[in-house]
Structure formats: C-alpha cells, structure tokens
Amino acid sequence: MxxxxxxxxxxxENFLFTIPAVILVCMMMYIxxxxxxxxxxxxxxxxxxxxxxxxxxxxxDIFTGKSSFLAALWFTIRYTFFFVIVSNVxxxxxxxxxxxxxxxxNFYRGIFFIPYIxxxxxxxxxxxxxxxxxxxxxxxxTGWGFWNLxxxxxxxxxxxxxxxxxxxxxxxxYIVLYIAGLQAVPGDVIEAAYVDGASRRQTFFKxxxxxxxxxxxxxxxxxxxxxxxxxxxxxxxxxGGPGQSTYSATLAIYNEAFTRNNYGLGSAQAILYFLFVxxxxxxxxxxxxxxxxxx
Amino acid sequence: MTRKQKRILGKVIMLAVLTIAAVFYIYPxxxxxxxSLKPFGxxxxxxxxxxxxxxxxxxxxxxxxxxxxxLLGNNVLITAIGIVGIVFFSSxxxxxxxxxxxxxxxxxxxxxITPMLIPxxxxxxxxxxxxxxxxxxxxxxxLGIQYWGFGIPMxxxxxxxxxxxxxxxxxxxAHIDGASTWRTYISVIFPLLKSVTVTVVVxxxxxIWNDFLLPLLMVNSNTKTRTLVLAAYTFVGQMNTQWQYAxxxxxxxxxxxxxxxxxxxxxxxEGVVAGAVKG
Numbered sequence: 001m002x003x004x005x006x007x008x009x010x011x012x013e014n015f016l017f018t019i020p021a022v023i024l025v026c027m028m029m030y031i032x033x034x035x036x037x038x039x040x041x042x043x044x045x046x047x048x049x050x051x052x053x054x055x056x057x058x059x060x061d062i063f064t065g066k067s068s069f070l071a072a073l074w075f076t077i078r079y080t081f082f083f084v085i086v087s088n089v090x091x092x093x094x095x096x097x098x099x100x101x102x103x104x105x106n107f108y109r110g111i112f113f114i115p116y117i118x119x120x121x122x123x124x125x126x127x128x129x130x131x132x133x134x135x136x137x138x139x140x141x142t143g144w145g146f147w148n149l150x151x152x153x154x155x156x157x158x159x160x161x162x163x164x165x166x167x168x169x170x171x172x173x174y175i176v177l178y179i180a181g182l183q184a185v186p187g188d189v190i191e192a193a194y195v196d197g198a199s200r201r202q203t204f205f206k207x208x209x210x211x212x213x214x215x216x217x218x219x220x221x222x223x224x225x226x227x228x229x230x231x232x233x234x235x236x237x238x239x240g241g242p243g244q245s246t247y248s249a250t251l252a253i254y255n256e257a258f259t260r261n262n263y264g265l266g267s268a269q270a271i272l273y274f275l276f277v278x279x280x281x282x283x284x285x286x287x288x289x290x291x292x293x294x295x
Numbered sequence: 296m297t298r299k300q301k302r303i304l305g306k307v308i309m310l311a312v313l314t315i316a317a318v319f320y321i322y323p324x325x326x327x328x329x330x331s332l333k334p335f336g337x338x339x340x341x342x343x344x345x346x347x348x349x350x351x352x353x354x355x356x357x358x359x360x361x362x363x364x365x366l367l368g369n370n371v372l373i374t375a376i377g378i379v380g381i382v383f384f385s386s387x388x389x390x391x392x393x394x395x396x397x398x399x400x401x402x403x404x405x406x407x408i409t410p411m412l413i414p415x416x417x418x419x420x421x422x423x424x425x426x427x428x429x430x431x432x433x434x435x436x437x438l439g440i441q442y443w444g445f446g447i448p449m450x451x452x453x454x455x456x457x458x459x460x461x462x463x464x465x466x467x468x469a470h471i472d473g474a475s476t477w478r479t480y481i482s483v484i485f486p487l488l489k490s491v492t493v494t495v496v497v498x499x500x501x502x503i504w505n506d507f508l509l510p511l512l513m514v515n516s517n518t519k520t521r522t523l524v525l526a527a528y529t530f531v532g533q534m535n536t537q538w539q540y541a542x543x544x545x546x547x548x549x550x551x552x553x554x555x556x557x558x559x560x561x562x563x564x565e566g567v568v569a570g571a572v573k574g
Contacts, residue, residue, distance in 0.1 A: 013476050014395055018403045021447050024380075027429070028422065028444025035421035057417040097313055101431050102306070110518045111317045111558055114324060117556050117563070118549045119505035119524045126323050129538060133342045134326060169322070173567065189447055218571055229414060232507045235430040236528070246532075250416045257420040266420050274417040281412075 030161040039077065039267035042085050046261050058268035068244060069269045072252035073276065075159075080227030082163050087174050087223045088216070090167070095178035096204075109179070113172035120169055122234025127165045128152070131237075155245035158238055162246045170226060174219045181215025182208070221282055224284055230276050321503035331543040338539045360540075361526045362518075363547055369552075370523045373510075374503045376439025381446035381499055383490055388447070389454035390480055394466065404455065409537055410448045415508065423512050432513045435520050441513065442503055450495045454569065457491040458484075490569075497566030505550065523548045 040058055044051030062069050068070035099107055115123060131151040151161045185208055193203045231250040234240060240247035240255075253273060257266030330338045332349040336456045357363070392404040423432065431437035461484065507524050514520040521529075527548035534541040556563055 008380075010395065012392055014397075014399060017391040017526070018400070018407075020387045021407055021451065022403060023386060024440075024444040025407055025410055025447050027425070028441055029418060029448075032421040032425050033413055034412075035425065036418055039421060041341070094313075094316070097309060100306075100309070106560070108313060108317055109564070111321050111554075112552065113560075113564065114321065114556065117552045118324075119507065119523055119527075119552075121507050121528050122481055122549055123547045125527075125541065126327050127341075129330075130323055130326065133339070135539065137341070137343050168323075173309060173571075176564050176568055177571055180572070210450040214572075219547075222571060229416070231416070236531075250414075253416050258512075263420055269422060270417045274414060277414050278412060279383035293409075295480060 036267045036270050039264055040271045041268075042264045044263045046263050047193060050155060054264070058265045059272070061265065062268060062272065067252075067256065067265060067269070068247065069252050069256075069272070070278045071244065071250065072247045072249045073273075075245075076228060076230070076249040078159070079163055079166070079230055080224060083166055083227035083230075084220060084223045085165050085184055086163075087171060088219055091171055091174035091219065092178050092212075092216075094171070095175050095182055099176065099179055105187060109172075109176065111200060112175050116172040117170045118169070119235045120232035122163065124233045125171045127161075127168075128237055131161060148172055152238055153242060156241050156244060158246050162230075162237055166227070167239060169233065170223070174223060177219050177222075178212070178215055181212045184215075185211045217285075221281065221285060225277070228280065249276075316424050323471050327545055328540050330539060331546045333539055335537060335539050338542070342538075348473055353539050354547070357530070357540055357543045361544065365519070366521060366523045366526050367551065369520065370504060373435050373439045373442070374500055374520060376436060377442030377446065377503045378442065378461075378496055378499055380443035381450050382495055383449035384443060385495070386454045386485065386488060386492070387480060389451050389458050390484055392451075392459040393455055394463070404451070408448050408452045408455075411452065415445070419508065419512060425550060426513065432514060433520065435514060438510060438520075440514050441509065445509075446499050446502075452500070453491060453495055454488065459490065461487050493562060494566045494569040500568040501552075501563075501567075523551075 039051060040049035041055060042055060043054050043057075058209050062066055071270045072234065098105055098112075113167060135147045135151060140143075150157055189207060189211070190203060193207045198206065230248050231254070234246055234248055235249055238246045240251050249269070250273070253266055256262050258270055326343065330344065331353055332344060332351070333346040334350065334352070359406060387406060388403070392400045392407075426432040426437070426441065431441055465487070466479045466483050469483045470476075474482070505524060505527070506522075510522045510525050511528075514522065515525055515529075518526075527544050530544045531541045534544070
C-alpha cells in the first residue's frame with residue numbers, strides 16, 4: 001500500500017515538475033510549427049477570415065520560380081559558404097596568436113569580442129555609415145580607388161560587403177572557442193612532437209590541428225547555423241538590395257508574409273527553409289564528427 | 296642572428312601585426328563613439344577626425360527624443376522575466392528528467408530539446424497569430440514569457456548534461472533525511488548548478504537583450520513597449536541623413552552591453568565557451 005502510494009506521488013511529481021516547460025515549448029514552438037505546416041497548404045492574406053486550402057500549389061509556385069525564394073536560398077548558400085570558411089580560418093589564425101604568452105593578451109581578446117556583444121542591427125548601421133561616409137573620406141585623403149568602390153550600391157560588391165560585416169560581427173565568438181580548444185591541447189604532446197624533430201609548421205598541421213577536432217566541429221556547426229539565419233545585418237545594411245542581390249531566405253520569408261501579406265506562400269517558404277537547414281546541419285554534423293581524432 | 300634574437304624578432308613582428316589588426320577591427324566602434332560627440336556639420340565634413348569641441352548635446356537630444364531610460368527599463372524587464380523563467384522551468388524539468396529516468400521522463404526530455412532544430416523564421420508567421428489568440432503580443436511581460444518557450448530547449452539540454460555529473464548520493468541522502476523532492480531541488484540541487492546557471496544566464500541575456508526579430512513582431516506597434524534595439528532601428532531609419540543623432544542613438548543602444556562586458560569579461564567569455572561546447 002505504502003509503496004504504491006509513493007509510486008503515485010512520484011508520478012504526480014514527474015508530471016508537475018515538467019509540465020510548465022512542456023506547455024511553454026508547445027505553445028511557442030510546436031503549435032506554431034504545426035500551424036505553419038497547415039498554412040503552407042493554403043492561400044491566406046491575413047485579413048480574410050479563413051485560409052483557403054490549395055494543396056501543394058504554394059510549393060509548385062516556389063519551384064517553378066513564381067517567387068524569388070529559390071534565388072534567396074541560393075544567396076543564403078553562398079553567404080554561408082564564405083561566412084563559414086573565412087570565419088573559421090581567420091578565427092583559428094587569430095586564436096593561435098592570442099594564445100601566445102604576452103602582456104595585454106586579454107585586452108586584445110576583448111577587442112575582438114566586442115562586436116559580438118553588440119546588436120547585429122546596430123552593427124549593420126555602423127557599417128552602412130562607414131561604407132558610405134567613412135570610405136569616401138578615406139578616398140579623399142588617400143586617392144586609392146579601393147575606397148571609392150560602390151560597396152553597397154553594386155550587386156557584386158554588396159554581397160562581399162554583407163559577408164564582411166557578418167564575419168566582423170561574430171569573429172570574436174569563434175576566436176574564444178578556438179582559444180579554449182587550443183588551451184585544451186596537452187602541452188606534452190606538442191613537446192613530444194618537437195623532440196621527435198617536427199618543425200613548428202608540421203607540429204601545427206599534423207598534431208595540433210587534428211586534436212582541435214571537437215572545437216572545429218563546434219565552430220563549423222555554429223557558424224553554419226548562424227550563417228543560414230542571417231537577417232538583422234542585411235535588413236540594416238541593404239534591405240536585400242541592390243536588385244535582390246543580398247536577399248536572404250529569412251528575409252524572403254519575412255517579406256512574403258509581412259510585407260506582401262502572402263501568409264500561405266510565406267509559410268511554404270518557411271517549411272522549405274526548415275527542411276533545408278535540417279538537411280545541411282545534419283549532413284555536416286555527421287561528416288565532421290566522423291573525422292574527429294581521439295588522443 | 297642567434298636563435299633567441301630570431302624568436303624575439305618573430306614575436307615583435309607578430310605583436311605588430313596583431314596590433315594593426317586589432318586597431319582596424321575596433322575602428323568602426325571607435326568611429327561611432329567619435330561621431331556621436333560632434334555636431335552635424337562636422338560629422339558630414341570630417342567624419343573620421345577628432346571632434347573640435349566634444350559635446351554631449353547629441354546625447355541630451357536623443358535621450359529625450361527616444362525616452363531612453365524608459366527603453367532601458369523595458370529591456371531590463373523583458374530580459375529579467377525571460378531569464379528567471381528559462382532558468383527555473385528548465386532546471387526543474389532537467390532535474391526530474393535526469394533523476395527519475397523512465398519512459399515518461401525520457402519522452403519529455405526528447406520533446407523539450409527537439410525544438411532546437413526549428414529555426415525561428417520557420418515559425419514566426421504563425422507564432423504571431425498564435426500569440427494574438429492568447430494575448431501575449433503587444434506586451435512586455437508577454438514578450439518575456441515568450442522567451443521562456445524559446446529558451447527552454449537549449450537550457451534544458453545544458454542543465455540535463457550538467458545534472459548527470461552531480462552525484463546521486465547527495466540528493467538521496469537529503470531524501471533519507473526527509474526532504475521532499477521540491478526541498479531537495481531548492482536546497483541541494485539548485486545551489487550545485489551555479490556554474491552552469493551562469494552559462495545559461497550569459498547566453499540568454501546576450502540573446503534576449505540584443506534580439507531584434509521577435510520584439511519587432513511582438514512589441515513594435517507601441518512606442519511605450521519598444522526595446523532599445525527596436526527604438527534604435529526606427530530612430531536610425533528616421534535620422535538617415537542626420538548621422539550625428541543616429542550615431543548617438545547607436546552608442547546609447549550598445550553602451551550598456553559594452554560596460555557590462557568590460558566588467559564581466561571573464562564570466563561572459565567562459566559562459567559563451569561553455570555554452571557552445573555543451574550546446
């Protein structure tokens with residue numbers, strides 16, 4: 001008797017302690033997610049009372065190019081590609097330098113981290129000012145054509161400007177992750193490599209780098225998800241222009257729903273975006289963790 | 296050159312390159328501060344030189360125009376509500392899911408952490424509609440509550456992984472001494488979660504404080520409920536030719552974060568690293 005009463009009490013506790021979290025997550029994530037799935041099969045302008053069920057027409061429209069979503073997805077892929085590669089290479093290089101012992105090394109780490117604590121919207125605005133007014137002044141002072149390029153006005157250049165600002169904002173984050181990874185590489189292993197006659201370069205590429213596997217997986221994975229989510233910076237810098245050259249998938253979903261009031265089409269894009277992100281992140285994660293080296 | 300001289304030379308060159316890189320890196324932030332201290336004419340004519348006579352006139356104007364202190368209060372309120380809820384609901388759920396392992400808690404745990412895979416943009420359209428129905432939009436408290444739902448998956452995951460490292464003997468002995476499950480959580484478990492709580496708080500404060508899209512959807516219609524970033528966004532949009540005010544608005548928006556960072560750099564960096572490695 002006593003035993004079963006305690007069992008029942010435990011069950012009740014299990015329920016009471018977890019139910020608030022379950023309700024909240026359902027309300028904010030699962031229910032809207034299921035709703036998105038349903039709306040993606042409808043046509044709805046947000047004003048009419050009921051969405052009209054139209055089957056897979058929204059998806060057909062996207063794949064036959066009746067919306068600019070595929071182009072936006074392509075931009076997102078290119079942006080993410082350069083974002084991941086440049087962020088990781090630059091962050092690793094800076095982390096190697098910043099783990100050397102010298103005075104003020106903490107101060108330098110702080111400097112590279114500061115943009116990361118600022119809101120991305122603000123970061124976008126600062127750079128907008130620099131690309132326009134700042135660079136013009138540099139051009140007047142130096143006469144170098146480099147400063148006078150149309151950084152935000154030319155479709156080709158705008159892509160690189162947006163990517164540059166994205167990297168600038170978050171580089172500090174990847175630097176601190178790589179620093180933590182480098183500090184976790186045991187000193188005696190490095191020492192042993194030197195004793196065996198390995199050069200500095202060999203030691204770095206053959207010993208340190210493979211042992212950084214877990215950090216690298218984390219950084220590549222985080223930069224991948226952050227790259228795919230790019231939104232605030234673009235909204236502040238270019239609003240997707242010029243001529244949709246910096247139009248990201250997230251911006252496409254946002255505009256389709258909230259500017260053009262095509263909630264159904266927007267939801268269909270949102271579902272495709274979800275599937276795309278899921279596929280890319282899972283494939284990368286599998287591929288990366290298989291290549292990690294254990295000591 | 297001897298080997299030692301070579302090594303010193305290498306270090307000097309490395310430090311010089313690093314310093315140049317750091318100066319270039321922080322230059323945009325420096326420029327923003329610089330131009331916020333200048334009148335209009337100077338910002339346009341000489342954007343990159345030092346102000347002739349630094350003035351805080353812009354600050355007075357902007358603080359008044361966007362009701363800065365009110366916005367700062369909104370940010371503090373929304374972030375505080377969000378953090379308290381996320382930490383509390385996630386840690387109790389993780390506590391039960393780890394200590395009472397059975398089919399039910401296993402299912403709940405999976406249910407709680409799976410939404411980490413759902414990008415916010417996938418649900419934002421329908422979220423707005425759902426929040427309209429339950430009246431959590433257009434309110435600062437409502438926005439804070441919404442962050443609970445978005446923050447719980449990751450926080451539960453982090454708490455759960457840490458909970459595994461706390462020896463079960465500790466709460467078992469509390470239990471034998473007659474403490475209830477709740478009492479054990481409050482007096483034994485939660486104090487032991489301190490370091491991981493710092494991680495969760497750091498990650499979530501940085502996220503909620505600077506978040507843009509969710510506040511844009513939920514609290515932007517009324518100037519009284521806006522957050523700092525939203526106000527700066529609108530303000531800079533309106534002032535797109537008056538850069539001196541725009542710069543000042545931006546400085547005022549990021550200033551609290553920079554001050555906090557300067558004082559808590561160690562904890563923030565540690566928290567971010569721990570969060571990324573565990574998440």
